[in-house]
Amino acid sequence: MTFRSLLLGTSLTLALFSGVTQAADPIRVAIDPTFPPMEYMNNNQRTGFxxxxxxxxxxxxxxxxxxxxxDFKAMIPSVLxxxxxxxxxxxxxxxDRKKVVxxxxxYFTAGLVVMVKKGDKRITSPKDIAGKRVAVQVGTKSVNLLTEQYPTVQRVEVEKNEEMFNSLEAGRADAVVSGKPAALLYSKTRGTTEVLSEPLTQEDYGIAVSKNEPELRQQLNTALKAIRADGTYDALMKKWFGTGAK
Structure with missing residues (x-):
């Protein structure tokens, strides 16, 4: 074997192992595991959609x-x-966020939705909440939205999500306006309520990526398309939010 052949073989081997090492580098993920059902801690383990x-x-x-x-506020700075x-x-x-990341x-359309008791035909679309008793959590976007866009709604304002859902179950409210993930999870878990298919607002969740890593962003987009195509995404939606959740 000539010196040139040996050098070439060594170079190829180093290149191969270099590629393996790079491919195995971990993706460092910032997360705030305090927002069920999207991400939260259960028995000291991260879980969620x-x-x-x-x-x-x-x-x-x-x-x-x-x-x-x-903390949520620290996540984008950690990427920057x-x-x-x-x-x-x-x-x-x-x-505003797209200016920096x-x-x-x-990967998920969230926003505000209307939740009603299962089978309640009085409220089948958001416009039907006009004049109805609607439970909302104080200090949230829901209060402002109802005040500005649905002034005839009788707001039932409560301090916590649990109280809001209990108001509907107990008949003190005709509907609840809440964030989509929490409403879907509650309906799946209890089986006594349902979320209207037409949302009040639409806001999309995405994965924030450093502007210095365009290749990683492309890899994530390709992977997102792949799990939608092979049924993995639908299986996760069913697991966390129930059959028919979108």
Whole structure:
């Protein structure tokens, strides 16, 4: 074997192992696990729709995940500083955020929805809440939306999500206006309520990615398309939000 052949073989081997190492580098994920059912802690383990989604995407890409828990307000700065690669934690795609980070394609349409008792034919679309008793949590977007767009609604204002849902179950309210993830999870768990298919507002969740990592953003988008095509995404929706959830 000539020196040139040996050198070439060594170079190819190093290149191969370099590629394997790079492919196996973990994706560093910023997460705030305090927002069920999207991400939360259960028996000291992270769980939720976003966590399952991240696992599915990582398998498609072929890289492991390393999570760092932090307050929501700290997540984008952690990507900007280079400490984390992505934020996958129920973060809305907004024009202001797009100025500092890139986003993947939307992976979940959230926003505000109307929840009613199952089988209640009086309220089948958002416009039907006019003049009705509607439970909302104080200090949320729901209060402002009803005040501005549905002035005839009789607001039943409560302090906590649980009280809001209890108001509907007990008949003190005809409907609830809540964030989509929480409403879908409650309806799936209890089986006594349903979420109207037409939302009040639509806001998309996306994965925030450093502007310095366009290749990672593309890999995530490709993986998102793949799990939608092979049924994985629908299975996760059914697991966390029930049959028919969109």
């Amino acid at each position: 976003d966590v399952d989604l991240a696992d599915a995407l990582a398998k498609k890409i072929g890289r492991p995940l390393v999570y760092t828990d932090m 500083s280079g400490r984390q690669d992505i934020v996958l934690s129920a973060i809305y795609i907004t024009d 890139d986003f993947t394609d939307p």
